[in-house]
Amino acid sequence: MSKLVFVHLYNDRSGSPKVLSQVINATCRRGYSAELLTSYNPDGVLNGLPISQKNIFYRRSENKIITLIYYIISQLLLFLNCLRYFRQDVVFYVNTLMPFGAAVAAWIMRKPVIYHIHETSIKPKILKSFLRFIVNLTATKIIFVSDFLKNEESFFNKEQFVVYNAINVDSVLISPEKKDDKFNVLMACSLKTYKGVLEYISIAKHFVENKEFDFYLVLNADSKEINVWFNDVSVPPNVKLFSRQTDMTSFYAKSHLLLNLSRPDEWIETFGLTILEGMSFGLPVIVPPVGGPVEIVENEREGYLISCYETQRVVDSIKKMAADSELYNYFSNNAIAKANFFSLSEFEKNIIDIIDL
Template sequence: MKKLYFVHLLNDYSGSPRVLNQTITALRQQGNDCTLFVGSSGHGVLDELDVATHTFTYKRFDNRWLTLLAYVWSQVALFFALVWRVRPEAVVLVNTMLPFGAALAARLRGAKVVYHVHETSIRPAALKSFLRRVIACCASKVIYVSKYLQVQEGIAGVPAVTVYNGLSEAFQRQAMATAYQPVRKGRFNVLMLASLKAYKGVNEFVALAAALAEDPLLKFTLVLNASQREVDEYFASRSVPCNLEIYPASSNVASFYGDASLVLNLSHVDGWIETFGLTILEAMSFGIPTIVPPVGGPIELVCDGVEGYQIDALNHELLVRTVVRLSKDSQLCQALSERARAKASEFSTANFQKKIVMVFDEL
């Protein structure tokens, strides 16, 4: 049995805390003693864990410089919270590149450090450079969520492994039990789940809905990883087409997949390259065809024309044509659906847990 510490900055319903939830669950099942440290701002999937949990001070602000200062202070607080607890025989898993205070504390105490890197689109550039130096100095091993990320962001001299994200067994069961239908209740429902950021393609999704507002068959649904207040503020001065429904963060994303005909990921290839795309995999497990960016981790999930399509979010005309074509071709949607579900079955909980446990057994 190992003493394991897990550290994450912001608890919400996005991909990285969801994967951390699965990681902790897998390692607890092996009899390890697990403790979680998480920033005090936000609530999400990590609240579901039945483990000893400590919070460290962290708060986000509308002003990015205030947020940066709060982040730096949070790492000072995290460093001192861990430096008195961690022993040399312990292992500290740092989830994402951001919680560097945990890595420094573990290094000082002689404990092993494992980084689980989900994405590296970090700004300003000086911060990313600093975080990479911390990893180079402190990490015993780095886990990457895709081969693309390992190749692009690997750090010389630090052992690395790619472990693809998996879906929880409960989610997989629900997905497999849901029959895919291209048209439900007379509508072809185009769904996107994303953070409330321009580089995530939110504006492009709204523009797509607006361009197809006259088509009575098409319905658009946007689920944002943000509070209702944040959603209201963002769209207060923006026009929302009548065929678009917008929702804040939800703990029950499966209900949205159950009604979806097509799922989109419109992250900008010049501003945020997706390193895996957990929502893509979730959609595929429901047998839903997807449209994804033509670069990064998503192309390891979706082959163009096989499980879905690879289209640049800024290629508005091609997006419009593809959505319209799919909405009118149920046979094509069913073929894409079958292949998507088959591909998603390769990313099982069992495979994920086996590889994660192996990483820690080898330390």
């Protein structure tokens, strides 16, 4: 049985490293020998996994040119790091399109490469074209997180699979009935404009005079980054900002509704793990009408498919759900039922089957 070398560039608490942690745990239970190459981050979701972890260089900057330079340096160092596996029987498992240095090293050493692709909205286009070229050159197998992504990014003459992301629904014991008198609206996302942060603020402003609503915005950033970002943004008093969380359970448990307001012309969600997590707690959702969310949410069944640019429709839908308990419970029960289809056990089985092929 070949050793698996997992490679992930940025070890934060976003969806793609969460999914990789599930893959790693599944392969460990299967008995695979494995190592993980990823950047150092004391709050990263990939910390503490039951395999050897080696840190790789990666940094970001507010300056895009500097970030690009850091990225190029990181891939050169990653390439050199991976060459040490030359005499070992290994399979490289490259998570996301970004760590191309590992794939190139594997190709030179004639080692198999499994790509797990999560993203489509990569800019500039020349970078995305280059990363796709590397996949075409090096990949043995390719895993996509949704049918949408496979159709959008499919590659010629490659073994390609769709494995939906999953959650451990057995661990969700929270009742969909909320104890809070207020109607709490939750959004959890990266601190990026294209994630719809400003649209969320705009929607919340429609409810300032209505004390029955609160808005929770959980951002994948620290307090300093949040303060700088919102320095020139007027945040209404009904919006509560929260920094990066290690556990979202309490937010899902006390919320009534989950929003995803990614701008469809700037960032297409290819799956939406946060959407699925919220639904498992009985939260109806309002999500974009394009991309992966369409494969999770049926309009007017688990919630609504509405573009973030249709602010008034979002506002009206929130008010409608808050006022109509029968409709809300219908959405809530359907959300729980749909989440049960995305079980962790099925995800692990599908991943292991692909690796074992």
